[in-house]
Amino acid sequence: MAKLTFRTDNCKGCGLCVDVCPKKVLALATDKINKRGHHPIEAARPDDCIGCGSCAIMCPDFIIKVER
């Protein structure tokens, strides 16, 4: 069971993490706006996460912590 945590306020909503996730776990939270004014990333389907770390590797703003 993998665990994702986010530095949500630093997210710029670029969505690069969404595309690299092999399990389509992540999505931009279109109903939320963070301190920077972006729709931040969130785990839409956290149970599908396999903890591969791809999202965190891709994220330019190091907002994702992945644990397994």
Added chain:
Amino acid sequence: MADKVLMKGNEAIAEAAIKAGCRHYFGYPITPQTEVAAYMAKRMPKIGGTFLQAESEIAAINMVYGVASAGLRVMTSSSSPGISLKGEGISYLAGADLPALVVNVQRGGPGLGGIQPSQSDYFQSTRGGGHGDYHMIVLAPSSVQEMAEMTVKGFELADKYRMTAMVLADGTMGQMMEPVDLNFEVAPAPEKPWATTGTEMKRKHNIVNSLSLVPEELEKLNIARFERYELVKRNETMYEEYMMDDADIAIAAFGIAARVSKNAVNEARKRGIKAGLIRPITLWPFPDAPFKKAATHVKQFISVELNMGQMIEDVRLASECKVPVTLCNRVGGMIPSPEQVLDAIVKASK
């Protein structure tokens, strides 16, 4: 008795720098200062130092910026056209409050100019030379002995005030040979807790930087820098007065022009003309006080310069235009003769 050695001015600068603890020199060949680089090239490898001939003056001054960031005494030297290229780096050194020594053995300009002596970089050096609000401490030696002493002084002041110090000489000073006593005291470099030497994981990271995008902060930095400059003005202004007590005519001259002028003053005195000399040793900060004082009793200042009249402006400002200030000059690599200066004194006395 002190041991004296016969040295060229350029060599005296190099040896004095080594005595001052400088172990890093970066330069680029240009006449008439190349002996500094050649001397360093020979000596540095023998004492565990670094001599590096850079690909340009721009690279050389940025290597200086690197060593200065690391907190070590470092220098470069060049001549007028090369100093223009270093202007960018000197501005960055000022912006980052880094100490360094730059030597300018001036030649005639503008452009490529010539290779003979000149003092035509007075404005460039005393006003800063590069972009932005800043000053360098500008030291003007007038003997080979002073070439050595000003080099050491330059390192000390640079460290003390986190500024660039410049030894402003000229082709004659660089090339002339005189006996030099190199046995002088050197103040050790102060601690530099700001230097980028690696955190060793024991402190927050140090940043050497001249960028400040918030105008309120950049304004504060500029004001703080100029408060430091005020201390330099108060504590470090240097000049020599020669026969000024009863002078009717005062010569203002630095460097080689001061040597020539001293002869002319002596000759004038023999003829019964009360001439004197004020020789600024620091060109920045400019010694206002002796000029202000002299303006109460001389009837004319004569600014003797190897340029079209640059220091004359500071003489006018310092003496508050209370008496006439005239120019006695040669340019393009020419040096005023004692006779020319004497003629000017005689003319002023009438």
Added chain:
Amino acid sequence: MVVYDKPHALLDVPLHYCPGCLHGVVHKLVAEVIDELGIEGKTIGIAPVGCSVMAYDYFACDMIEAAHGRAPAVATGVKRADPSKVVFTYQGDGDLASIGMAETVHAAARNENITVIFINNAIYGMTGGQMAPTSLVGQVTQTSPYGRDPKLCGYPIRVCELLSELEGPEYLERVTVNSIPHIRAAKTAIKKAFTNQIEGNGFSLIEVVSSCPTNWGMTPQNALKWIEEKMLPYYPLGVYKDRSNGEVKK
């Protein structure tokens, strides 16, 4: 078990880069390598002028901000001041391949024992999207509004190929960071570039083909594709020089 978290050598501060800009990815790789080699305490980084000018606020090691293009000269000074320190520069294409070309070439020719991270995104980002020395033929920028015309402004410069002709440099490799496998390969290259310095082998330069979604005028996702489709054919990935095995790609 932590699979991924912010590397220690990066401070926990927000980056000023645009959304989807890959500077952050390369910053992370450099910081991860610094962490893995345990060299944060003796590393000094040199930031350039350009988008990454404020990198000094992001790396936890000591940092110096250099004049435009002069980072290799500044790095030379820092390294010569204390050769036991690890010194890297982080420079963009305008900084390294335009105004700083002389400093780049000569640091490489001297085989200066430093590590250069070179970000090639074919545009000036910080000033708002002007033509870079690496802008592609036909590429529309603010200063090549009709597309880069080689008749007027010549051809984009391939830095790795150019430097590979020099005897001096130890290691030259071009990588990119537009996919997970490419990012992993880029990290290996950056690690080699730092390791080379620690071992005293000399000048290593890693050219990272990167993106600029904002000034390219596309989404971050399309920018990754543009790297693949437009940049990589002109800037092929690979090792261009490796003196440890005599490899010089022709």
